[in-house]
Amino acid sequence: MYKILRAEELTTNIYLFEVEAKRVAKACLPGQFVIVRVSDDDERIPLTISDYDREKGTITLVVQTIGAGTWKMRDLKAGDSFRDFVGPLGQPSEFVHEDLEELKKKKIIFVAGGLGTAPVYPQVKWLHENGIDADVIIGAKTKDLLIYEKDMEAVAGNLYVTTDDGSYGRSGMVTVTLKDLVEKEGKTYDRCVAIGPMIMMKFVCLTTKELGIPTIVSMNPIMVDGTGMCGACRLTVGGEVKFACVDGPEFDGHLVDFDQAMRRQTMYKTKEGRDMLKVQEGDTHHGGCGNC
Amino acid sequence: MDVLKRVPVREQDAKERATNFDEVCLGYNKEEAMCEAERCINCKNARCITGCPVSIDIPRFIEQVKLGNIEEAYQIISESSALPAVCGRVCPQETQCEGKCIRGFKGDPISIGKLERFVADWARENGIKPTGAKEKLNKKVAVIGSGPAGLTCAGDLAKLGYDVTIFEALHETGGVLVYGIPEFRLPKEKVVKAEIENVKSLGVKIETNVVIGKSTTIDELMDEEGFDAVFIGSGAGLPKFMGIPGEQSNGVFSANEYLTRSNLMKAFDDDSTTPIMRGKKVAVVGGGNVAMDAARTALRLGSEVHIVYRRSEEELPARVEEVHHAKEEGIIFDLLTNPVEILADENGWVNGIKCVKMELGEPDESGRRRPVVVEGSDFVIDVDTVIMSLGTSPNPLISSTTKGLEVNKWKCIVADEEHGKTTKEGVYAGGDAVTGAATVILAMGAGKAAAKGIHEYLSQK
Numbered sequence: 050m051y052k053i054l055r056a057e058e059l060t061t062n063i064y065l066f067e068v069e070a071k072r073v074a075k076a077c078l079p080g081q082f083v084i085v086r087v088s089d090d091d092e093r094i095p096l097t098i099s100d101y102d103r104e105k106g107t108i109t110l111v112v113q114t115i116g117a118g119t120w121k122m123r124d125l126k127a128g129d130s131f132r133d134f135v136g137p138l139g140q141p142s143e144f145v146h147e148d149l150e151e152l153k154k155k156k157i158i159f160v161a162g163g164l165g166t167a168p169v170y171p172q173v174k175w176l177h178e179n180g181i182d183a184d185v186i187i188g189a190k191t192k193d194l195l196i197y198e199k200d201m202e203a204v205a206g207n208l209y210v211t212t213d214d215g216s217y218g219r220s221g222m223v224t225v226t227l228k229d230l231v232e233k234e235g236k237t238y239d240r241c242v243a244i245g246p247m248i249m250m251k252f253v254c255l256t257t258k259e260l261g262i263p264t265i266v267s268m269n270p271i272m273v274d275g276t277g278m279c280g281a282c283r284l285t286v287g288g289e290v291k292f293a294c295v296d297g298p299e300f301d302g303h304l305v306d307f308d309q310a311m312r313r314q315t316m317y318k319t320k321e322g323r324d325m326l327k328v329q330e331g332d333t334h335h336g337g338c339g340n341c
Numbered sequence: 342m343d344v345l346k347r348v349p350v351r352e353q354d355a356k357e358r359a360t361n362f363d364e365v366c367l368g369y370n371k372e373e374a375m376c377e378a379e380r381c382i383n384c385k386n387a388r389c390i391t392g393c394p395v396s397i398d399i400p401r402f403i404e405q406v407k408l409g410n411i412e413e414a415y416q417i418i419s420e421s422s423a424l425p426a427v428c429g430r431v432c433p434q435e436t437q438c439e440g441k442c443i444r445g446f447k448g449d450p451i452s453i454g455k456l457e458r459f460v461a462d463w464a465r466e467n468g469i470k471p472t473g474a475k476e477k478l479n480k481k482v483a484v485i486g487s488g489p490a491g492l493t494c495a496g497d498l499a500k501l502g503y504d505v506t507i508f509e510a511l512h513e514t515g516g517v518l519v520y521g522i523p524e525f526r527l528p529k530e531k532v533v534k535a536e537i538e539n540v541k542s543l544g545v546k547i548e549t550n551v552v553i554g555k556s557t558t559i560d561e562l563m564d565e566e567g568f569d570a571v572f573i574g575s576g577a578g579l580p581k582f583m584g585i586p587g588e589q590s591n592g593v594f595s596a597n598e599y600l601t602r603s604n605l606m607k608a609f610d611d612d613s614t615t616p617i618m619r620g621k622k623v624a625v626v627g628g629g630n631v632a633m634d635a636a637r638t639a640l641r642l643g644s645e646v647h648i649v650y651r652r653s654e655e656e657l658p659a660r661v662e663e664v665h666h667a668k669e670e671g672i673i674f675d676l677l678t679n680p681v682e683i684l685a686d687e688n689g690w691v692n693g694i695k696c697v698k699m700e701l702g703e704p705d706e707s708g709r710r711r712p713v714v715v716e717g718s719d720f721v722i723d724v725d726t727v728i729m730s731l732g733t734s735p736n737p738l739i740s741s742t743t744k745g746l747e748v749n750k751w752k753c754i755v756a757d758e759e760h761g762k763t764t765k766e767g768v769y770a771g772g773d774a775v776t777g778a779a780t781v782i783l784a785m786g787a788g789k790a791a792a793k794g795i796h797e798y799l800s801q802k
Contacts, residue, residue: 072556086512090607092614093512117614133512135550273606273615276510276552277736278520279598280580285589290582295738309589312689316591317616 051085051134054107056127059196063164064112064122065099071106073098073136078145079172080267080299083108083136084275087125091132092118095272097168097244097298098137108136111167111196138275139298142172142242143265149179155239157183158230158262159205160223160253162245163190166197168267169244174204182206184236186226188245192217223249224256231260238262243302247314251307258303266302268293270314284310345448348377350455355669359640362524362609365666366430369452371411374459378406381451384443389453392441394786395493397421399438399453406456415464418457419471423496423540424489424785426465426532427518429458432782433660465535473543474502480799483508483568484545485553485739488516489781490574490772492540493788494795499543501796506568508551513605516576517773517781520605521597523634525641529604554738559746559768569802570767570795573754574788577773578736582729583626587683592618592691596627596635596730603638620644620726624694626680627730628652630780633663635728636672646672647722651679651699651712677701677712681719683727693721732778743768753777760794761787769794 055067073083082097100109114123125131144152157176161169166187176183185205189195190213202208210218211226219226223245230236241264243253250266257264270282275294282293287304291297351367352358358365369377381403389399397418405414418425434440434454442450480503484495487509495505513519518533527533541547553559553575562568580595582588599617602608606615623639625632628650636646648667650657653676657664668674677699684693698718701710735752747755747764754763754770761769771787773779 072551076556090613092606133550135510135512135552135556137555138552273598273601274511274520276555276738277579278576279601280582280595281598283582283589290584290589292579295579295736309689312591313589316618 050130050132052130053125053127054105056125056129059111060194062114063194063196064114064125065109066112066122066125067107067109068131068134069106070108070134070136073108073134074101074103074106077101077108077137078141079175080142080145080168081137081139082275082298083110083134083138084272085110085131085135086133087121088132091121093133093273093275094118095138095269095275095294097267097269098171099167100171100174108134111164113164135275139294140296142175142299144172145175149181152176152179153181156237157181157240157242158227158236158238159183159185160188160227160241160243160245161185162188162223162243162249163194164196165245165249165267166201169242170197170200170204172242173201177204184230184238185209186211186223186230188213188223188226188249189217190214222252224252227253227256228260231262241265247307247311250302251311254302254305254307264302265299266305267298268300268305268310269298270310271316284313342376344380345444347380347449347452348373350452355666355671358525359670362641364528365525368462369455369459371409371459371463374406374456375409377452377456378403380444381407382443388441388443389438389451392437392439393421394437394782395421395789397438397457402460403451403453403456406460411460411463412467412469414460415469416472418460421789422785423471423493424536425457426461426536427489427527428782428785429454429456429461430527430532431522431780433780435661437782461536462532465532470542471496471500471539474500476502477504477544478502478799480504480570481506481568482795482799483559483562483566483571484574485559485571486510486516486574486576486772486774487514487537487547488518488574488576488772488784490576490774490784490788490791491516491572492537493785494572494574494771494792495545496540496543497789497792498795499540499545501792503796503799505544506546506548508553509547509549510552510575511605512549514547514549516574520601521631521634522781523600523604523638524609525637526634552738554742559739559743559765563767569799570769572761572788572791572795573739573763573768573770573774574772574784575736575739575774577733577778579734580729581731581734583680583731585680585682587685587691588729590683590685590691591689592620592685592725593683593727593729594618596625596631596728597733599635599728600631600638603642609638609642617642618726620724622724623647623726623728624649624680624722624724625728625730626650627732628657628659629730629732630659630663632730633659633667635730637667637670639726639728640670640672644726647675647724648672649675649678649680649694649696649722651677652709653677653701656709675722679712679714680727684721691725691727693723694727695719695721733773735774735777739774751777756791759790760797761791762794767798
């Protein structure tokens with residue numbers, strides 16, 4: 050059992066859990082994920098790590114509790130436990146293996162969409178701790194759904210917040226801010242890292258291709274075991290079949306076949322399931338369902 | 342009674358079982374087992390033992406069955422095997438012990454597998470446990486993977502008094518016994534769990550949710566956690582696909598995914614939260630035991646199922662009994678047929694599989710006749726689900742994170758057959774991680790050999 054030390058509802062349908070998982074906390078690096086099960090007979094749910102504390106031996110996860118599998122997590126409180134918690138899985142972000150001096154010369158921009166803001170955080174934090182301040186764009190549908198703004202502010206170089214409806218910060222999609230920064234505000238970037246719903250990552254990649262910025266994305270396809278055994282998470286990247294769980298989850302966004310990935314993500318979504326998702330997600334309904 | 346004929350084993354009726362996940366074979370009762378045991382002529386130079394990868398003293402345990410001393414028979418089997426109820430069900434006895442049986446020259450060989458199964462089931466039902474070590478040695482061994490190789494190695498070492506911990510990547514113990522082999526061939530609660538409990542009763546500790554190569558490494562286990570030796574029984578690995586067009590369509594699965602959903606995640610049960618595709622018509626590509634398992638699972642989930650295999654029936658790598666059961670249940674065999682493309686509708690969902698007819702040419706390097714395409718023979722089988730059962734390639738998680746551990750050109754871990762010794766001191770390996778996908782019993786044989794190797798190594802240290 051893996052004990053929950055902190056449970057918080059960050060905003061509607063988005064919950065944060067800090068969980069005791071000593072082995073994972075000792076070994077993990079930014080970009081990796083874990084698989085959890087709430088209790089016996091539950092699904093295995095892959096979640097990207099949002100923070101880690103090696104001394105306390107804890108991992109922080111941020112979860113959107115909208116699916117059949119995650120719905121149950123709304124009831125979890127500090128003191129409760131996850132039945133299973135395995136990781137760290139997947140490859141760490143590329144930059145953790147790069148030469149720090151070389152890396153310091155690079156201008157990096159992170160583009161975080163919705164829930165994707167949480168897994169961007171440990172990457173920006175890692176860079177900050179190593180003396181590199183990266184710029185960050187956070188996008189949310191509306192002001193109330195914004196997460197991690199304060200935490201991000203503390204570790205980012207420049208932080209740009211945008212909301213689709215203009216209720217806070219800049220107005221419009223993340224791609225608008227990204228374009229404005231480069232084309233109107235004189236920023237140059239050597240690298241972009243985009244994490245969010247697949248549809249957002251697809252459009253960020255289309256934009257950065259235009260702007261000539263190499264882009265890394267973090268893919269979140271359907272998974273079962275997460276160790277390379279089942280092949281459910283396979284993607285086409287640059288014409289080759291890759292397993293997100295062992296080869297990824299991060300890939301060169303300009304090579305990912307997003308349309309195929311989004312289609313495969315809908316594999317188990319029935320008509321009824323999609324309708325339920327829309328009801329449950331309400332205003333946060335944001336791709337994923339395969340209908341929009 | 343005709344001594345040339347074996348006592349028939351009771352099975353669930355084919356029509357009935359095609360709609361449920363209950364066990365197909367019902368096994369012998371004591372009377373039937375004693376009757377079958379009578380046929381054994383107790384050869385002095387028993388060939389059956391040489392056919393068994395874990396060298397069970399077969400004539401000696403059958404002798405006890407003959408006398409009705411089932412507990413005694415169980416202890417004899419336990420000297421050599423940690424998983425007799427499993428082996429009695431899934432071993433390919435026809436090519437191993439039973440294939441060597443003298444009785445088989447003129448008539449049916451002794452039903453050794455069914456007798457082993459009876460003895461193990463009887464022991465479980467009567468609460469008989471294997472005997473543990475008399476004294477503990479103060480030496481720690483880590484076993485990676487709780488499948489057949491790992492459980493056997495751990496069991497043998499614990500019996501010798503070692504302090505053994507198994508590390509399992511999944512949330513459940515048993516490896517292929519829980520994620521791969523279906524309930525109707527190998528009941529999970531009744532058989533697999535019980536045999537794992539027996540291994541635990543020998544003092545073996547099991548830590549689940551630990552992926553070696555990720556959560557920690559072999560070097561850390563040895564340098565920081567004080568393990569004196571390590572056995573790698575991490576299993577087969579990444580599923581293979583054909584590389585034909587349309588393979589990423591919705592509705593194409595690896596057999597590993599399909600079976601893991603059904604077996605490990607219990608998706609066959611309507612109450613399970615893990616979904617599984619219940620296609621109307623399913624093509625399973627491949628002819629091995631895993632293909633038969635996937636096909637018979639799909640059938641039970643209500644699908645019409647085709648096995649698509651490029652060679653002829655004679656070359657099917659699956660056990661004869663599995664093919665026979667599959668046919669009885671109504672699986673359609675499209676033999677000498679090879680897929681060339683998976684067809685999909687405008688939304689990317691599978692709606693057919695385009696195949697070509699094959700004919701057999703000259704024998705290839707495997708000794709089997711090479712299938713050759715019949716030109717212009719392509720045709721479409723109308724299906725909405727395709728399950729690829731083409732074998733696996735090794736998982737690099739461990740080999741890529743362990744210093745000094747060599748792999749061969751197929752990326753399998755290099756280990757000697759006699760002791761499972763790898764190129765790294767104190768590290769042993771066996772099972773599919775070494776040989777590529779093979780059988781439960783061969784993995785157990787390798788686990789056993791490695792336990793012996795580790796014991797010799799640690800006795801000298």
